[in-house]
Amino acid sequence: MRKRYILFSGFTLFSLFFGAGNLIFPPSIGMESGNFFIPAIAGFILTSVFLPFLAIISGALSNDGLLSMAQRVNPVFGLIFASVVYLSIGPFYAIPRAASVAYELGYSQVLNVEGQLPLLIFSVIFFGITYLLSVNPTKIIDYVGQFLTPALLIVLAILVVKAFLTYTYADALPAEKFQSSPFLTGFFEGYFTMDAIAALAFGIVIINGLKSKGATNKKELMRGTILTGLIAAIGLAAVYISLSWIGRVMPHEDPIANGAEILVLASQQLFGFGGSVLFGIIVTLACLTTCVGLINACGTFFHEVFPKISYKGYALLFIVIGMLITNLGLNQILSVAAPLLTFIYPIAIVLIVLTLFQHFFGGSKKMYIYAIAVATVFAFYSALSSFNIQIDQLNSILSVLPLYENGLAWTLPALLAAAIGYTMDRKETVNQ
Structure with a gap:
């Protein structure tokens, strides 16, 4: 198995993890942790990077990934837990979260609109496109995904460098929830990325890919999985630390509700309206491809387990559920999670x-x-x-x-x- 393919697999795994929704949590950690930034981000990295890395390895040790792992307890439990995991990384949380981030960082700021009606219009358009792409997968999705993640990372890198050169670090009081146990608070905040849960579902994808590229025995498969996981983990850690640092040093006067607002304000402060528009467009496309991928993953899983409903039927069902929940608004989605x-x-x-x-x-x-x-x-x-x-x-x-x-x-x-x-x-x- 070639080293080049392991590197490519690592980038692929990073792309699977790095849904645009993950952009919104690190900046909030940075802003709220204040002078306890280091222990807070350390706890966050533990659950959002290290734990997913262990989950990928555990998936490699199981024949069929998550379903096989959970069925060691009981076949019924395995089916129920796997279903709950797919629904949580799909229509009931991760998909509407990604769509809401696309609205907050893209549609809303580019068109300078707000309110329930613009959100409804956006969600109808967004999920309509998502459905068409989900039931008619083409090479266009692979092409966009191949270039989209590097483009997003380049924009983020420019944002971080500009912030480093522009913003000044100053002492800041931590929010109340970070004052007593900043490390453990950061640990729990890492839950909301859902990276560890997603790793249980994504692991089988990487394993099958390594097998198709020449991993013929358990030792070779484990080596490839560990190296792939390390590449993805290093990338995630670098992005999370960078984004949280922006939240830590960005000056602001008015209260900020979530990480999406932090990134919008930072992009406007550093690059003006044009820069924030470019950032919003790229994030919107990233959210779109993320949702298409999650619809495909969830639809495929449930069609294999409950084949009476077609894949297209599941895709439509999940699209409708995701659109309804998206219209609750990002803050409400984050709170009910x-x-x-x-x-x-x-x-x-x-x-x-x-x-x-x-x-x-x-x-x-x-x-x-x-x-x-x-x-x-x-x-x-x-x-x-x-x-x-x-x-x-x-x-x-x-x-x-x-x-x-x-x-x-x-x-x-x-x-x-x-x-x-x-x-x-x-x-x-x-x-x-």
Whole structure:
């Protein structure tokens, strides 16, 4: 397998991760973390870069990627969890988020419009084009995607260099949520990129690509996967750190609602209207190709699992759902995402860790069942807590667990459950 193809695979994986929606979170981290910028961005990188890298490796250790990993717990659980993951990186969150970013950074600022009606008009046009491209994939999409990501990175690099030469670093008080635990706050903010969840779905794409290019054995496949993942991880880390730094140093007087507004203001301050228009056009195209790719991925998965509905039927369904949610507005989309991601991430993290553990120490059915069951219970209660549904007596009991105040109370119980399940399986094996 040629080194050139591994490099190309790394760029491809980076492109899969780097949906335009990921532009909006790092600037917010930089602006809100203030003088705690370094620990905050370190925590953010852990969940938005390092964890996805581990997820890619864990996918290489499984025959069929996410579905195979999750079915080690139970076939029904595997199907349900894989479906939830695809829906979350598709029509219920990632797709409307990307469309909303396209509206905020492109359509809205280029035409200087705002309000519900312009958003509705934009979403009809945007998703109409998305549907046509999704059900009639052509070489045009590959061509645009091939040149679009480099163009976006070049524009971002120019923006960062100009910001470095223009803006002046000054002390800044952190927002309240970053004052007590900036590292862990950054860790949770990394959830919203959804990179780790997306890695569970994207992993099989990279694995199949490496196999088609000559990876004939497990060792060669793992080597190619690790190198591919490293290339993508380095690219993501560089982009995230750069964007967060812009948010940290950009001067502003009025309150800013989200990272999209930060980038709009920064591009206007640094390049004027013409520069911000160019930036908006490129981001809009990036959002479009991202949505086409996600529609294809989700439609293909559900058509393979539930073939009674055609791929075009799924594509149309997901287009309609995505368009409806887009019209809620970017801030509303970001706010309702918290319960969903709070539920998915503990399960995904445990699944990734167990898959890596199994590779070195051997498999265990009970290890998966016990650990995932515990993680699911904690994740479900955390999701309910996002809606202010809590039980005081249960909170008192859970408060004795390590990292409870930081939202990571599930870690020790899940670890203990995995150890118990693994030990029980090993004893049964010895006694047979």
